[in-house]
Amino acid sequence: MDPASLLPMLLGLAWLVPLASFAAILFFGPKMGPHGRNAASVATAAIVTSLLLSLAAFGVWLSAHPVTAAAHHGAAGDASAAGAGHADGGGRGSPDGHGAPDGHDGHGGHDGHGDHAAVPVAYSGDWYTLYQGGSLRLSIGWYIDSLTVLMFVVVTFIATCIHVYASGYMHDELHDVTDHEVHVSAGGHLHRPGRFHRFFQALSLFCFSMLGIVIAGNLAMVFIFWELVGISSWFLIGFYFERRSASTAANKAFIVNRVGDFGMLIGLMALWGALGTLHFADGTTVDGAGHTVQRPGLFSLVRPAAGGHALQVPDGMVKFANAAEVARIEAARAGDPRAAAEEIAGRVADWRSAGFGRWLLFIAGVGIFCGCVGKSAQFPLFVWLPDAMEGPTPVSALVHSATMVAAGVYLVGRFYPVLTPDVLLVIAIVGGITLFIAATIALVANDIKRVLAYSTVSQLGYMMLALGVGGWSAGLFHLVTHAFFKSLLFLCSGSVIHACHTNDMRKMGGLARVMPWTAGTMLVGCLAIIGAGVPFVLGLSGYYSKDAILAQALSYSSANPAWSILFYAVAGGAFLTAFYMFRLWFMTFAGEPRDHHIADHAHESPGVMVGPLVVLAVLAVVAGWTLPGGFSLANLLEQARPAGTAATATGGFLFGPLTVPAESLSHEGAIHVTATLTAFATAAAGVLLAAAMYLWRLVSPDMVASMFRPLYTFLAHRWYFDELYDVLFVRPAFAIAGLASGTDRGVIDRLIDGIAWSARQLAGIDAWIDRNIVDGLVNATASATWTAGLELRKLQTGRLRQYVMFIVVGTVALFVLASMLFRASFAG
C-alpha cells in the first residue's frame, strides 16, 4: 500500500465525484424523478462516496504515518537540529507524486518522529498541466499532508450531514412554490416551479470547489477553485433570487469577495513575477532539452533546507527588488552570462541582509491574506457574511462552518511558511479586530441566524489571530472543532426556524420542552463554542482549541509586550462569546414562551433533520479529545506543521523587532495554567451574566439598553459598517455611475441620435434622387430600348429575300468603304 500513489488517487476521486454529480444533475436534473426528487439522492450519494474515500485516505495516512503524542515535544526539543540534520530530508520530505521513490514514505514513517516536525511528510504532484510557458506552469495538482486529509474528512463529513439535512429541509422545492416574500407587480405573491435539483446541483459544485481548494497543489489552482467557491456561493446565497434581499446578498458576497481576491491576485503576481513558480512543493519538470529539472517550490524557496528551514527572503525576490543592480552587472558581464550569474549569486546574500526584497515578500503575504480576509469574512470585509443568511439555512451552515469561511483560514495555514512575522502581526491584528467587532454586534442581534453569523465571524477572528500569533496548529485545530459545533448550531437554528417559521428570538422562548432534541444538541453546541470544560481534566472540543489559542496569544504578548492587547482581545472575546451564545439559548429555549401562537404550533423536527444534529453534537463533544494511544486531531495536525515553524522565529522590519514564539512554548506550565484559568473565568462570567439577564431576569435587558442607548444603537447598527461602506463606496459608485449614464444619455446618445437623424435626412434625399433621377434614367433607357426595339421589329419582316438584300447591300457597302479607306491610306 503506497500512500504516494494511493492518496492522490483516493482524494482525487473524492474530489471529483461531486463534480460528476454536479454534471449529472446539471444535464439530467429535471428528469430525475418527479420534480427532480432524485437529485438529492444523487448528490448525497456522491458526497457520501467522497466521504468514504476520504475516510479511506485517512486510514491510509494513519497506517503510513501513525500519530503519537510524542511528536509535539520531540519537535520542540531539537527543532533547529532536526532542521539542520534533515536538510536533505527536506527535498525528500515533499516527494513528487510522479517520481516519488517508494522508499521515501518508509523513510518518513520509520526514522524518528523528529523528521515529522522538521520536515512535514507531504505528497505533491500534477495530474494535468493546463499551460506551461516560460517559467509559468499552471497545472492541476495535489499537495497532500495530514492537514489535507483531515480537511477532506471534515468537509465531506459536514457536507454529508448537510446534504441529508437539506434533502428534508428543501422539500418545499419539490412542487410549485409560492414565495410569500416576493410581491409581483400584478399583485399577489410570486408563484414559481420548484428548484429542488438546482439546489443540490449548486451544492455539489460547492463541495467540488471546496475540495479543490483543499487538495490544490499550487496557488494558481487554489485561485481557480477560490473563484469557483465564490460563484457557487453566489448560486446558493441567491437561491431565492426572486427576493431582492437574496439577490443583493449574493451580489454583495461575491463583490466583497472580489475585493479580497484582487489583493490575492496582487500576491500571486508578486510571487510569480519574483519566484516564477506558484507550486507549494518542489517538483520536477521536463524542459525542452528533454531532461528533468528540479524545480524548487515556494516553501523550499522561502525556507531553504540549507538554512535549516529558517525564513529568508528568496533570492528571486532579492534580485527582483534590486533589478537595477542585476541589470548593471549583467550589462557589465555581457560577454559570458555564467560569470554574471555567479557574481550575482555571490552578492545576493549582501543584498538580502541589506533588506532588498523583504517588502516584496511582505506584499505577497499580505496579498494572499487579503484573499483570505474576503473569503473568511475578516475585518473590514466581513459585512457579506450576515447577509449571506438570505440563503437557505443548510447553505448558511455549509458556508459558515466548513467550507467557504474555512477556506480562508485553511489557505493561511497552508501558506504559513511564507508569511513573515510582520505579515503574521497584520493577520493577528485583523483577526483581533474582527473577533471583537463581531462579538459586540452579536450581543444585540435578535435574529437567531445573525447571532450565529456574527459568532462565526468572531470565531474566524479567533483563528486568524491564533495563526497570526504563531499558533499554527491552534488556529487550524480551532477551525476543525469550530466546523463541528458551528454547523451543529446552524442546523439547530434551522430546525428552530423550521418549527417557528421566524428568525426573531424575541418571539421565541420556552421551546425546550417542545423540541427537546434540538434544545439539547444546541446546548451542547453552545457549551462547545464557549470552550466549556473542567480545567485540566476534560472538556468539549472548544475547550482544547480555545485554550490553545489563549495560551499562544499569552505567550506572544509576553514575548512582545507591545502587542499584549491581542491577549486581552482574545480574553474579552471569550467572555462576549459566552454571553451572547447563552443569551441566544436562554431567549430561545428557556423561560416562558413569549408568543404562544408560535410555541403551540412549534414541533420537533423530523428525524432526517435531528439525526445529523445528534451526530454533530457527539462530534462537537469528542473532537478535541486525545485517545490513550496519543492520537488526537491536534497531534495529527502537528504532522503537517510546516518545516521551520516549530522553532521560535524572530524578525520584522515594519513594526519593529517581533518574536513569534514557538507553539510548543505555549504548553509550558505557567502560560498554560494562566490561559486555562483565564478562559474558564471569562466563559463562566459570560454565562452567568447571560443567565442573570435572560434567565433569572435580575437585570432587565431593556434597562441596560436604555442605559447605554448610544452604544446599543451603535452596536445594533453593526457599527454602521454597512452605512459607512454605503457612504464610502456604494454612493460614490452610484454617483459616478449616474454621472456616466447621464453623460451617456445626455451627450453621447444625443450626439448619436443627431447623427442618425441627419443620416436619415441625407438618406431621404438620396432616396428621392434614386427614385426620381436614377430610376427615371434607368426607366427612360429601358423604355427607349423598348420603343426602339418595337420600331426595329418592323425591320424584321420575316422575308428571306429582303434579308438577302440587306446582306448584299451591306457587303457592297463594306467593299466600297474599304476600298475608299484603302485609297486614303495610299494617299496618306
Added chain:
Amino acid sequence: MMPLLAPPLAAINWHSVLFLLFAAAACSCAVAVVLADNVVRMAFYLVLSLAATAGLFFLAGAEFVGAMQLMIYVGGTLVLLVFGVMLTAQAPFVSIKTSAGDRVLAGMVGAALLAVLLQAAFRVESWRRPALAAEPAPTATPIGMALLGVRVDAPADGTPPDAVRSGYLLPFEIVSVHLLVVLVGAAYLARAKRRRTPRSIDVAASTVVPDAAAGAWERPGAAGVRR
C-alpha cells in the same frame, strides 16, 4: 507551198476556246436560272451551269474536283429537281411570280455586287498574267493522300522547304460524320407526320399579329414609373 489556212486562225488557242465555251454555258445558264420562272426549268438550267462549271474545273486541271462536282452537285441537284417536280407538278406553284419592283431592285443590287466583284477580280495585275508554263500534275492521288493526312503534292513557292503542311484527315472525318448526321436529320425532318397537317387557313389564323401583341405587352418604363 501556200498554207491552207489564213494566219489569223492559226493563232486559235483551244484552251481559251473551250474555256470560253464552258464559261459562256455556265454564266448564261446561271442567268437563265435567275430569269426562269418555272422551277423545273430553273433546275435544268442549274444542272447545265453546274456541268459547265465542272468542265471549267477540268480545264483548270482539277479533274477530281470536276468529277466530284458532276457526281455530288449534279446528284444533289437531281434530288432538287425531283422535289421541284413533285411539289410543283400540280398546278399552282409551277411559277410563283415576283413583283417587277423586286426584280428591278434585285437587278440593281446584283449589278452593284457584280461591279464590286469584277473590279476586285481585275485589280490584281498578277491575276491577269497567265502562267501556262507549269506542267499540270494529276491531282487525284495527292488529294487522296491529303485526305489520308499525308501531303505529297509540291509545296507552293515561297513556303519554307521544312514547313509542316497539315493533311485533311480530321476535316475528312468531320465531314463524314456531318454527312451522316445530315442524313439522319433530313430523314427525321421529312418523315411523314402522323397528325393531320394543318391547312394554310389554320396557319393564317394562328399567326400572331405582332402589333396587337405589342399592345398586350407591358412597357417596363411604365412599370418603373408606377413603382
Added chain:
Amino acid sequence: MNGICLAASHGVGVPLLAGLLSAPVSVAHYLVVGAVLFTAGVVCMALKRNALGVLMGIELVLNGANVNFVAFSSPYLQGSGAASLGLDGQVIALFVILLAAAEAAVALAITLNFYNNHATVDIDRAEDLKG
C-alpha cells in the same frame, strides 16, 4: 504576233474575239466567271419566292466560290506561284461541295416540312416569326 496582224487586217469586233480566242486563260477569267455565278446566285436568292429557287441560288453562290478556289489553286493559271493555293484550294472546294450537298438535303427536308405545314413553298408566307 498573230493577234497584232489580226488587229491590222480586220475590224474592231474581230480582234476582241480573236484576242479572247488566242489569249491564254488567266485567273482573272475564272474570277469573272465566279463573280457572275455568285451574283446570279445572290440575285436568285433575292428574287425567287419559291423555296427551291432560293436553294438553287445558294447552290450557285457556292459554286461561284468554288470556281474561285479552283482557279487560285490551279497550277495552270498561275504557275505554282506564291499566290497559288496549291492543293488546298481543291480540297477546300471538295469540302464545299460536300457540305453543299448536306445543306441541300437538310434544306429540302425543311422545305418539305414547310410544304406540309403551309401547303405552299412560297417563302414569303414563311413569316410566322417576324418581329
Added chain:
Amino acid sequence: MADLLINKLIKEIGLSSWLVLPDWLAWTITAVVTAGLVLNVIAGGALVFIWAERKIAARIQDRLGPTRTGGRFGWLQSLADGIKLLAKEDLMPEGADGMLFRLAPYVSFCASFCAFIALPFAFDFVGQRLNVGVFFVVAVLGLEVFGVILAGYASASKWSLFGAMREAAQVVSYEVPLGMCVVVPVMLAGSMDLVTIAEKQAGWFTSWYLFHDPFTFVIFWVYVTCAVASVNRAPFDLAEAESELVAGFHTEYSGLRWSFFFMAEYGSMFLVSALAAVLFLGGWNGPVPLAALLGLSEGTGDTAHYLVRLVGCGNLLLKATLGVLLMMWIRWTLPRLRIDQVMTTCLKYCTPIAAAMFAGVMAWQLAFPGGVVRSFGRPAGEIREGWLQGPGGAFRSEAVPRPRPAAARVVPLPGADGIAAGMGVGGTVGSSTRPLPAEVQARLEDLP
C-alpha cells in the same frame, strides 16, 4: 486513240509533209474522228442490240422473232425500224413544256455519249484518258436520268411523270451501291484511271479482279445487279412499265426523239457492261496473255502492236456484248419488281452486301498483299507499293517493268502545249496520261 490517229496521219502517212495543217486543226480533226468512232460504236451497237434483243426475246418466248427483213434472221430489222422512226411525225402533246420536251432526249443521249469519252477500248484506244476515269464515267452515267425526268415532267402526262419519278428514285438510290462496287477495283488497282485498272489485270485470266478474291467475286454480281437497275432494265424497268404506265417516261414520244432515248438506253447498257469488263474482267486482256507470250506488247512502236491493240479492243467488245446479252437474258427471264421491292433490294441487300464486301476486300489486301494468285513469284512489298501508289507508280509495280509510253520517238508538234492543255492532254504527243511530277513521285516512294 486521238494521238494514235495523229501519229498515223502525221508521221507515218506523212500527212504533214505535203499538207501544212495548223496544229489546232489537226487536233480538231482527230477529235472529230474520235467522236465519230465513239458515236458509231453507240449507234451501230444500238442497231445490233435491238435486233439481238428481239431475237433473244423471241427465242426465250419460243417465237421466231424477225425473220424476213434483210434476208435471213431479219438482221436488217433494226435499220428498217430506224428509217421508220426517222420518217415518223414528231408529235408534242398540248400543254407540254416545249423546250424541255425537246431537250430531254438529247440530254439522255449526251449523258451516255459523254461517258464513252473516258472509256478505254484498248491500251491507247481511249477518247480522253482521265486519271479519274471511273469516277467520270459513273458520274456522267448518272446524268442520263435528267433526260428521263425532264421528259416525264415536260410531257404533261401523269404516266410519264410517274415513270420519271420512279426512275429518279431508283437511279438516285442505286448510285450508292454502284459506287461502292466501283470503288473496290479502284482500291485494288490504286488508281481511278480505267486504263491503269485494266493494265493491272494483265496476264492470265486469274489476275482478273473477278478472281482476285472471294469478295470481289461476290461484289461483281452486286455490281451487275446495280448496273441493271441503274440503266433501268428489267426487272428494274419501272420507269417504262408497259403493263402499268403505258410506256413510262417516253409515253408521249415518237420518232427520232424516241429513238434517241433508245440509243441512250442501249448505249448505257453497253457502257456499264464495258465498265464491268474493265473493272472486273481484265478489260482488253484476254484470258490468255497471247501478246506477252508472242513477245508483243503495247508500247512497242512497230505495227504489230496495233494488231495487239485491235485484238484487245475485240476482247473488250466481246466482253461488253456478253454483258449486254446477259442483261437481255435477265430481262426476259425475271418478272418485274414492285417499286418497294426495288428499293428493298437496293437499300436492304445491295448496299449492305457491297459495304461488307468492300471491308472484306480491304482485309484481304492486308492479309495477302497483291492477292493470292497474282502474287506468285514477286515480293509482296512491291505489290503493296503499287497498290498504294498513284497511276504513275502503278507501272513500276508490274511484274514486267514496262517502259513509260512516253513516245520519245514521237516528234513533239510545235505549239502543242496549248492544244494539249486545251484537250486536257499531256504536253507530249503519244503519252495519253500525265505523269506525276518527280518530287511527288519521290515523296510517294518515301511513304512507309
